[in-house]
Amino acid sequence: MTATRLKILLALVALLALLVVADSFVTHHASFGIDGTPGFAAWFGLLGAAAAVVIAYGWGRLMRRPGERVDD
Amino acid sequence: MTETFGPLSPAVILIVAGLLLPLLKGGLRNGLFLAAPVAALALVWALPLGPGIAIDWLGMQLVPLAPDRMARIFGTAFGIAAVTGALYGISQSSGLEKATALIYAGAAQGIAFAGDLVTLFVFWEILAIGSTLVIWSNGNARAGLRYALIHVLGGVLLLAGISAEIAGAGGVAMHPMRADSIGRWLMLSGILLNAGAFPLSAWVADAYPKASWSGAVFLSAFTTKAAVLVLIRLFPGEPALLWIGLAMAVYGLIYALLENDIRKLLSYSIVGQVGFMVVAVGVGTPLALAAAALHALAHILYKSLLMMAAGSILRATGETRLSALGGLARSMPFTAVAMLIGGLSLAALPLTAGFVSKSAILAALAEDQARFYWFALSAVSAGSFLYIGLKLPWFALFGAPRATVALEPATSMKAAMGLLCVLILGPGCFPGWLMELAPEIAGVPILTIDHILFQILMLIAASCIFVGAWPLLQPKAGFTLDVDWLWRELPRLVVPRWRSNLDKLRLSLSAVGEGLSQGWSAFREETLRRLTLAGNWPTGQIAFWATALLAIYVLIAAL
Structure with a gap:
């Protein structure tokens, strides 16, 4: 990881942590219980985006091909 | 007041204008190209809501013009897409594209206002012909032929289903139904094919990027959303739509994340976002159907804007591959801002139209206690930000320039993009405008502190993953195999x-x-x-x- 990327990542994590703290002072209107817990959107967003990257990467390893399609 | 307009439909205005357009030249042609969509949009709002006029034809009660609230929402969306698309593409030199784009837009309006199955089928076929000609007008015969064949299949399935319905139920009226017979499954399959439903989704990313820089704007707006409207009218609450819609949302996300070409990425993203609408139609409650309609409207706005930005880049550089682009924020600042606003609206950033419509869909899922689909679509929504709010702008707009900008977007193109930015941010800041269109969403919490914070946390979390997984998300030349491999390779x-x-x-x-x-x-x-x-x-x-x-x-x- 380059130094610039590391700095950006740390800044984003710090911002996320700050907003999670702010989230604990807000009244939530939960629909399923867990979605009303402080910081839920942060860890769920991390998991959701990470799962998307992992699945896309795996699918790309299987299905991605170089070049153009022959009939394009 | 319906008597004042008689059978005059927004569809008729656009289709007649499209047929007349090749007879005109120069300023007259451009004037009609722009005036017809404006007149059609005005008529969408001038038509009073009501059941429409029934016409007896061969013993069937046809209602070619049934202006209800759903028709008005979709008519407005199609009308705005046609007006801004025409403004954007007014400098397009192909008269064939302009004429067929108007016919295509007219067919979409015809579907929006169709009050019976026969009228629906007639406009369905005009829609297929118009869109095929828009692709062909850019000279790509093979892609156009593949597109035409897949829509012939869709048309045949729909016709078979409609015939079975008429034979069974004895009428041509459009009414909510369940896929509980072979005929209705055929009808549902034909509609889903046009919606780009999985597993036959590949045609969207195959055909749309083959159109010209302006033609793709029209293509991104009409076909799939017209199918969503027909699903709302015929199959609200159909349980099969829940998993079909979710499969579309996941497919669109994965393929867009892997894609290198901007217009293909946006096409995959169309499938993904239509998946959200299809899930909402599957829920079927009044709130869910209103949310699906509003998401179609919001999606037409931001996807048209994104396609316009992509078209401007293609026209300026001759390139749409992310691996060959970069640094366009400096050389094309207006286009860059448009792309960012469109992308952030798709990612449901607060104060954009996409935030309002996506919040309404999730609220409908919560109201229906559809726990699994709520969590799944929330995760897909976070993932969508990766490709549209981060990957696309990062590699196209920032970094070292790798393509030469030969042409600045024309003033008319900038005007169209500017208008769409206003239409995205306006309802985003004042959701009450959308609530007037669809009062069912009035109880949905949108601009509340906890909801805004929820969404911002999701987007920042996705940004952390983007930076951390940077090497895996680098755009790579190539293509991703799809189901169409079966008939193409x-x-x-x-x-x-x-x-x-x-x-x-x-x-x-x-x-x-x-x-x-x-x-x-x-x-x-x-x-x-x-x-x-x-x-x-x-x-x-x-x-x-x-x-x-x-x-x-x-x-x-x-x-």
């Missing part, structure tokens, strides 16, 4: 292998044919010789042949 692989076997078979067949031919010649000569001497045939032989002929006749009659 497989025959090319199979045919050469079987060619030698086919050659042998052909030789054997020709030998057999030669033998048969010789046998036939001999038989014919012998028969002719004997016929000339028919008078000398023995009576027993004549009786035998007469009996044989009679037996063959009886057998055929019995069959």
